[in-house]
Amino acid sequence: MEFIYPCKNGNESWNGSINVLSESIPYEFEVNARGSNFHLLVGKHAYGNYLCIPNWGIGTELSHLSDQFWNTERLKSEYPELSNPDVISIVNALDVMQHGQFDDSSGGH
Incomplete structure (x- = not known):
């Protein structure tokens, strides 16, 4: 499955x-x-993601996939x-995957 997502x-x-x-862990x-x-x-x-x-x-730890601020600062x-722009592209993709596909509700900072 492939789809387009916006970055800003x-x-x-x-x-x-x-x-x-x-679509299974690890995604x-x-x-x-x-x-x-x-x-x-x-x-x-x-301890998280x-x-x-x-x-x-x-290779690094993540907060919840939708936590753009923490994940951006970490990267x-x-x-x-x-x-x-590369960091923004990665972090926005993680956020899109959180809201569109995957659930990371059990972990993160």
């Missing part, structure tokens, strides 16, 4: 696409936005090599 950063906006690869999907491609693995552990992006060497502080 200040006055700038763009569309990204999400291709769902697995797996590809995100494409503004020329960047991210292979996301999202799952749960005893996590995000791995193997094709970028990224920016832990992975400063990510551009701001």
Whole structure:
């Protein structure tokens, strides 16, 4: 399943696409936005949620998938090599997946 989602950063906006690869934990999907491609693995552990992006060497904890502020700050502080549009694209995709597909109500910060 693939669908388009909106991203916004200040006055700038763009569309990204999400291709769902697995709807079971760990959730797996590809995100494409503004020329960047991210292979996301999202799952749960005893203390919350996590995000791995193997094709970028990224692995970190997440809050709830819809917590854009916390997840944005986490990615920016832990992975400063990510551009701001890339972070926004990833975090907005997580939020869309939370509201459209997956339930992370059992964990997060």
